[in-house]
Amino acid sequence: DGGITQSPKYLFRKEGQNVTLSCEQNLNHDAMYWYRQDPGQGLRLIYYSQIVNDFQKGDIAEGYSVSREKKESFPLTVTSAQKNPTAFYLCASSITGWAMNVYNEQFFGPGTRLTVL
Amino acid sequence: SQKIEQNSEALNIQEGKTATLTCNYTNYSPAYLQWYRQDPGRGPVFLLLIRENEKEKRKERLKVTFDTTLKQSLFHITASQPADSATYLCALPYGTASKLTFGTGTRLQVTL
Numbered sequence: 191d192g193g194i195t196q197s198p199k200y201l202f203r204k205e206g207q208n209v210t211l212s213c214e215q216n217l218n219h220d221a222m223y224w225y226r227q228d229p230g231q232g233l234r235l236i237y238y239s240q241i242v243n244d245f246q247k248g249d250i251a252e253g254y255s256v257s258r259e260k261k262e263s264f265p266l267t268v269t270s271a272q273k274n275p276t277a278f279y280l281c282a283s284s285i286t287g288w289a290m291n292v293y294n295e296q297f298f299g300p301g302t303r304l305t306v307l
Numbered sequence: 308s309q310k311i312e313q314n315s316e317a318l319n320i321q322e323g324k325t326a327t328l329t330c331n332y333t334n335y336s337p338a339y340l341q342w343y344r345q346d347p348g349r350g351p352v353f354l355l356l357i358r359e360n361e362k363e364k365r366k367e368r369l370k371v372t373f374d375t376t377l378k379q380s381l382f383h384i385t386a387s388q389p390a391d392s393a394t395y396l397c398a399l400p401y402g403t404a405s406k407l408t409f410g411t412g413t414r415l416q417v418t419l
Contacts, residue, residue, distance in 0.1 A: 225409075
């Protein structure tokens with residue numbers, strides 16, 4: 191059953207803690223993305239990876255870190271430097287990370303809701 | 308800077324009517340535009356993609372138009388059903404990578 195999975199579904203973090211959100215895909219997609227969604231706001235890009243062993247900052251990367259050691263996995267760490275981490279986090283993938291003449295749709299996981307206590 | 312605008316107010320319509328949602332953009336010349344559906348607490352699901360040289364695209368009860376002069380896309384759901392109730396997001400590409408920027412979405416509520 192092909193798709194993209196995220197875990198956990200709900201995550202609670204104490205202030206000052208780092209937490210890691212998991213994202214796995216078995217679609218054989220090259221590109222993966224992390225977004226943050228807050229109420230009343232659109233999806234904002236945190237990090238993206240066009241190919242394994244490479245990733246780039248998105249629009250709101252401060253306080254977050256990622257790795258892309260395997261094609262199917264793109265974990266996101268929310269560090270204590272992220273001042274307002276409570277949000278809904280979405281991971282997505284697309285066939286290719288290169289936009290020229292390729293019109294990719296993105297496939298999204300079910301999301302992780304992170305709450306800071 | 309690039310900006311996408313979708314009506315932030317919810318759209319309430321009666322079952323069987325046609326719902327029309329609007330996506331306006333500025334400071335863009337996108338090669339294509341995408342529409343997604345998002346249910347509460349879930350990830351968005353891709354619905355349709357329309358290219359800049361296409362005026363209209365249809366898929367079952369869905370129709371999308373793309374006016375690059377007006378910088379606007381309209382998303383229509385004909386014969387709407389309560390199951391169509393969701394938030395609908397438009398998205399445009401930016402940069403050289405296959406990144407998308409998303410609108411805030413419009414919530415559609417279809418009532419009996």
